[in-house]
Amino acid sequence: MGLGPGLLDVLRDYYPIFLRGMVGTLKYAFIAVSLGSILGAFIALINLSKSKALNTLGAIYVNVLRGTPLLVQMYIAYFFIPIAIPALNSVSKEVYVLIALILNSSAYVSEIIRGGINSVDKGQTEAARSLGMTASHTMTKIVLPQAIKNILPALANEYIAMIKETSLAGTFMLYELMYTRTLLANKFLVWQPLFIIAAIYLVLTLVLSWGVRSMEKRFSVSD
Amino acid sequence: MIEKNEVLIETKDLRKNFGDLQVLKGISEKIYRGEVMTIIGPSGGGKSTFLRCLNMLEEPSGGQVIFEGVVLDAKSTDLNRHRQKIGMVFQQFNVFPHLTVLENITLAPTLELGVSKEDAEKEALELLKMVGLEEKVHEYPRKLSGGQKQRLAIVRALAMHPDVMLFDEPTSALDPEMVKGVLDVIQDLAESGMTCVIVTHEMGFAKQISDRILFIDDGIVAESGTPEELFEHPQNPRTKDFLSKVLY
Ligand SMILES: Nc1ncnc2c1ncn2[C@@H]1O[C@H](COP(=O)(O)OP(=O)(O)OP(=O)(O)O)[C@@H](O)[C@H]1O
Ligand SMILES: [Mg+2]
Numbered sequence: 059m060g061l062g063p064g065l066l067d068v069l070r071d072y073y074p075i076f077l078r079g080m081v082g083t084l085k086y087a088f089i090a091v092s093l094g095s096i097l098g099a100f101i102a103l104i105n106l107s108k109s110k111a112l113n114t115l116g117a118i119y120v121n122v123l124r125g126t127p128l129l130v131q132m133y134i135a136y137f138f139i140p141i142a143i144p145a146l147n148s149v150s151k152e153v154y155v156l157i158a159l160i161l162n163s164s165a166y167v168s169e170i171i172r173g174g175i176n177s178v179d180k181g182q183t184e185a186a187r188s189l190g191m192t193a194s195h196t197m198t199k200i201v202l203p204q205a206i207k208n209i210l211p212a213l214a215n216e217y218i219a220m221i222k223e224t225s226l227a228g229t230f231m232l233y234e235l236m237y238t239r240t241l242l243a244n245k246f247l248v249w250q251p252l253f254i255i256a257a258i259y260l261v262l263t264l265v266l267s268w269g270v271r272s273m274e275k276r277f278s279v280s281d
Numbered sequence: 282m283i284e285k286n287e288v289l290i291e292t293k294d295l296r297k298n299f300g301d302l303q304v305l306k307g308i309s310e311k312i313y314r315g316e317v318m319t320i321i322g323p324s325g326g327g328k329s330t331f332l333r334c335l336n337m338l339e340e341p342s343g344g345q346v347i348f349e350g351v352v353l354d355a356k357s358t359d360l361n362r363h364r365q366k367i368g369m370v371f372q373q374f375n376v377f378p379h380l381t382v383l384e385n386i387t388l389a390p391t392l393e394l395g396v397s398k399e400d401a402e403k404e405a406l407e408l409l410k411m412v413g414l415e416e417k418v419h420e421y422p423r424k425l426s427g428g429q430k431q432r433l434a435i436v437r438a439l440a441m442h443p444d445v446m447l448f449d450e451p452t453s454a455l456d457p458e459m460v461k462g463v464l465d466v467i468q469d470l471a472e473s474g475m476t477c478v479i480v481t482h483e484m485g486f487a488k489q490i491s492d493r494i495l496f497i498d499d500g501i502v503a504e505s506g507t508p509e510e511l512f513e514h515p516q517n518p519r520t521k522d523f524l525s526k527v528l529y
Contacts, residue, residue, distance in 0.1 A: 185375035190365030
């Protein structure tokens with residue numbers, strides 16, 4: 059048995075499959091990070107609140123999701139959600155896996171938002187409060203506009219990390235880049251898809267990282 | 282002389298702990314409307330903490346702060362409304378870097394007092410003229426010197442029409458050549474009748490501007506009096522010791 063067809067031949071013959079896989083990867087990463095951001099913002103508020111009980115709950119949430127492998131979280135979502143919530147039985151299995159991705163991302167995003175808010179000098183809050191500004195005006199008009207410079211690039215980096223993480227979703231037959239390996243293995247193509255997939259991941263992450271760096275540069279100029 | 286009989290701020294046995302550290306050990310003082318009070322004392326004695334308790338930036342551990350007859354550290358008090366009447370100027374300026382000079386001044390009055398944008402800007406321009414910053418209206422604070430930032434911080438507080446201004450070492454972070462410009466603004470303000478409470482290490486300034494000086498040491502008011510009493514005839518050995526170190 060020889061090496062079989064070369065990389066370019068495989069890419070030419072099957073590019074629609076890779077393309078669909080790439081779109082799937084970008085889509086799942088986007089869903090995970092954008093919904094994860096909304097959830098993560100609430101978690102950040104819980105962690106920043108003055109209530110010790112809420113802080114503890116938030117810390118448990120973040121630590122569990124960051125301290126256990128995403129793959130384990132996906133398995134739990136995949137097998138446990140349909141048992142625990144029978145009403146969700148009719149929902150596509152894709153959704154269970156996505157829930158794991160979203161929850162996982164929300165834990166990381168909550169820390170990004172918390173870090174961004176904490177990075178704003180405490181004197182800013184004190185100045186605003188000493189002017190008699192309400193806590194919510196202080197947050198929306200003074201703290202968040204300054205925190206966003208740190209939050210946005212970190213969020214973009216989270217999206218890049220998530221592009222790699224979603225490769226685990228292929229295990230559950232979600233159509234993303236890594237899943238194309240399973241499809242093509244059925245056609246006795248074993249090694250070629252792996253290199254093509256790796257190359258596509260690399261291009262995606264490099265291009266996006268470059269974009270993030272120029273975004274950071276723009277922000278630092280306006281400092 | 283201004284009649285000094287209306288108590289504007291009163292502290293009653295004010296205490297503050299940070300964990301096990303007792304920083305304020307019971308301070309009872311009255312600050313009268315129109316009075317200029319400066320606070321001096323060694324580093325770590327609790328001057329900033331005392332000042333920050335007056336507008337509840339630090340929550341007292343015990344005792345009371347009464348401002349215009351209202352107990353500030355009572356649960357039912359609408360703190361924001363009273364803070365609007367207590368301006369504060371910080372050592373580190375704390376101007377808002379993401380807002381222009383003009384916006385720094387107009388933000389709080391428009392948001393919290395419901396002043397129209399037009400009126401707020403008109404007043405901001407007058408205030409900026411008063412402190413010689415009218416040319417910087419549309420600049421961002423990063424283009425300002427330290428002294429200009431501090432003058433901006435002062436008029437930002439004034440735009441809320443406070444009844445008292447608190448200053449925490451307003452010139453300590455400034456290059457020497459910037460100090461006078463800021464002290465002049467504070468002096469004008471004091472002479473216009475504004476009640477001022479000023480923590481400072483500028484002894485000459487304290488001597489010249491104060492109606493009364495508090496010497497705070499180790500969490501208590503160790504001595505207080507007119508500049509003449511405190512500087513010429515200090516009674517407490519700790520005051521004498523402190524003054525001998527800071528006056529050449
Ligand atoms: N947030 C805080 N947490 C813990 N300790 C604090 C805090 N703020 C102040 N302290 C402590 O309280 C004491 C008094 O501090 P404070 O800032 O009131 O002194 P100060 O008289 O203003 O000194 P300085 O002249 O150096 O400004 C110091 O020992 C300081 O370390
Ligand atoms: Mg101090």
